[in-house]
Amino acid sequence: MSPDPEQPAVPDLEAIDHFFDNWCNLTWTEWIPFSATKQVFHRIPKEPGLYRIRPVGKEYLVYIGETKRALHQRLHNLRIELSKAEQMPWSDPHTEAPALWALRDAERLAAESEPHPEIVSAIQKESADDQLQVPGGADNLEEEPPVEAFAYECSAAPLDASDSGRRGMESFLLYRYRQEYGESPLCSLGRFHPRYRRSTTKKEGMRGGRLAGGQKDNPAGGPSRLPLCPSGTPGDRDWMGLAWSAPATLDEEQLRNVPHSQGLYLLLDAGSKEVIFIGRADNCASQLSGQAGRAWEGKDPVFSYHATDGPVLLHQLRELEIDLIGNYYEQFRKAPEFQFRGSSHGTRGPATE
Missing domain, CATH: 3.40.1440.10 (GIY-YIG endonuclease)
Structure with missing residues (x-):
């Protein structure tokens, strides 16, 4: 599920900074693939803060989130859950996991008939670069997961703030992304692939998955609402x-x-x-x-x-x-x-x- 084709054209990339390392005056890490080695993944900070996820090498986001835990641990647990899940993950403890899984699964099915060589090449290059930076080369690296046809990468920014302050910044990032890109990240704010149903929590016990051919689309896969135009002051009648x-x-x-x-x-x-x-x-x-x-x-x-x-x-x-x-x-x-x-x-x- 790529960004909605019915939305307005993406503005000039020079005016967009949601993938830059200083977006919204935060200090973001480089983009690190979920398939990176443990050593490379340790570049993600061990403080609470914000994170963003996109398909490898793409200029649109699929998720923006926050955590009161260590960013490294939060994202490491998420990538492990996604890498091991032959079935759609539960909605807990990672609320975004089912949507990310569904989007990746749909893209994988599409890739069976139309591979994505540019994505594969990007992952392979990242892995090769990482090996050159580790003493001893490839022999000292952990075993790499297989290359995915549709893979994710993440970038994180530590933020020393209260829960309210951190969640307020998360809301601001989602708002800014909508202003810049014209729609929400594909897996944020309840958005979901139209041909999949979401897993419930593990306690509720209803596993999600791909919808059968005769079933109606998931309404959460409908188009994103155009962003509101910033104007006025909170509390004004308009x-x-x-x-x-x-x-x-x-x-x-x-x-x-x-x-x-x-x-x-x-x-x-x-x-x-x-x-x-x-x-x-x-x-x-x-x-x-x-x-x-x-x-x-x-x-x-x-x-x-x-x-x-x-x-x-x-x-x-x-x-x-x-x-x-x-x-x-x-x-x-x-x-x-x-x-x-x-x-x-x-x-x-x-x-x-």
């Missing part, structure tokens, strides 16, 4: 080009006027007017009613909502939500106060763990 309702008290009387439709919503502190939470909803009235019953640490929140025009796929709704969180982070260099406080506030985000 922020990000959307039509927001006038702020209203989060009580039963005001909630009667909220539609039972999909949409996005903001919670603002009644005193400071600062946005303290950004959310998405399949049913705005129901979601906001649930938020009204929660404790907000002494704050008196008011709400504003934007109802979407017609049905929106779940991953598209998440994309719109991430555009809002990312733009908020761009303007204030932090996430909204309650954005990543945990399930007690209905918080949902793109976090990996």
Whole structure:
């Protein structure tokens, strides 16, 4: 599943920096193949931070993630899980593993009739270069996994921040990528290959896999939503080009006027007017009613909502939500106060763990 052909053409590469080593002012490592030796893979930092994954040698991303664990350990475990999985991995502990597996499996099937020599060549060259840098040459290297027709490589950036700060930066990276490339990474924000179904958690026990010929496409394989145009300030009635309702008290009387439709919503502190939470909803009235019953640490929140025009796929709704969180982070260099406080506030985000 390559990037959506119906999306606008990719801008001039000189204007795109999502694969550079200083993207968004972070210090990114070189691109390291999942097939690299253990010694080469140790170039990935052992601190918490952000990471990005792409097909070897390509200029588009398939995933952007964050981890509170050591980046090296997180990515090493992911590559081991993908390398050993003859079946689609479970959705835990690596939420992105099923989507990465499905995309790679689909590309492998396509490669049976149309090989990708440029990808194979890139991997072989990387392996040869690595051997030259190790004392003793190839004899001191661990056994290499077989060359894949469609392989991944990763790049990581350490970030010394709180969980909220790190997840806020992850949201900002997803937002920036959407602004630069015109769509989301192929395996982020719930996107999935259209001809595969996702594995559940191991406890739930439903293994995913390729859909049979007569089965309908997975809706998560639908097109990416075009990114929102950055404009205005969070809380403005036209922020990000959307039509927001006038702020209203989060009580039963005001909630009667909220539609039972999909949409996005903001919670603002009644005193400071600062946005303290950004959310998405399949049913705005129901979601906001649930938020009204929660404790907000002494704050008196008011709400504003934007109802979407017609049905929106779940991953598209998440994309719109991430555009809002990312733009908020761009303007204030932090996430909204309650954005990543945990399930007690209905918080949902793109976090990996």
